[in-house]
Amino acid sequence: MSLINTDVKPFKATAYKNGKFVEVTDADLRGKWSVVFFYPADFTFVCPTELEDLQNNYGHFQKLGVEIYSVSTDTHFAHKAWHDTSPAIGKIEYTMVGDPTLTISRNFEVLIEEAGLADRGTFVIDPQGKIQVVEITAGGIGRDANELLRKIKAAQYVAAHPGEVCPAKWQEGEKTLAPSLDLIGKI
Template sequence: MSVLNTVVKPFKAQAFKQGKFIEVTEADIAGKWAVFFFYPADFTFVCPTELGDVADNYAELQRLGVEVYSVSTDTHFTHKAWHDSSETIGKIQYAMIGDPTGTVTRNFDVMREAEGLADRGTFVIDPDGVVQAVEITAEGIGRNAADLLRRIKAAQYVRAHPGEVCPAKWEEGDKTLAPSLHLVGKI
């Protein structure tokens, strides 16, 4: 079952962020754009490349008013140890949620029950707490923060411009479409 166009379910989790342990709940995303970035496990191979890519683009995400929450079924203590021991993970400034019970992971329907690990899932959440975009890839397929940025910009544009939609390959500043009877069969 897809969580697209659904409201984020209530949760409470511990996270590691900028040298501190913090509590994160669904209330923290209310009224803001957010990205939940699920990955299988700390101290692995593809995961640090993805998390590092998001970290490299975090300033741009912040400029867009987006907060990032990475999530795995590791604990917040493991996140701290990984942060302290890896140059790539050490540059992360966003919250790293520990989800050892799998509550958050199950809420987004990306739990691999047999392994107790999250799939690679990315969820763009609007200020109303509604999931606007979903990307899920297999274990060996890393994600690209540039793709994520493009999707966020498109979601923000569509929200700010009711009646317009973003076509394939849309980039910020490109033309959009206004669906109407006059466009049917003309594209």
């Protein structure tokens, strides 16, 4: 079953953010746009490049009203230790959620059961708590924050403009489509 347009399932977890441990729940993903960004593990190789890329673009996400929650099955203590020792991770200002119970990873269907780790899964959540974008990649394939920003802008545009859709490679300000009988066979 697809997770698109489904509600985020209930969860409660401890996270590391800006030098503090904080509680995060599914309620935090409502009322604004959110990105839940799963990665396999702290102290690895591709993961810090992705998380640093998100941080380097964090201001752009915030301008769009989007909050980022990175999630791995590590604990919040491991997140703090990684933040304190890695130059790339030390830059992070967004919330780093620990999922040692595997609840969140199971809720989003990204858990690799036999490994106890999460796949590289990216989820864009709308202000109503519904999943609008799902992307899952193999462990060796890093993701790009700029492409994620483009998808968020498209999702926000479609949400604000019922009856319009964004074609492939759509960028903010470009022409959209209004599906109708008149367009059938003309694209």
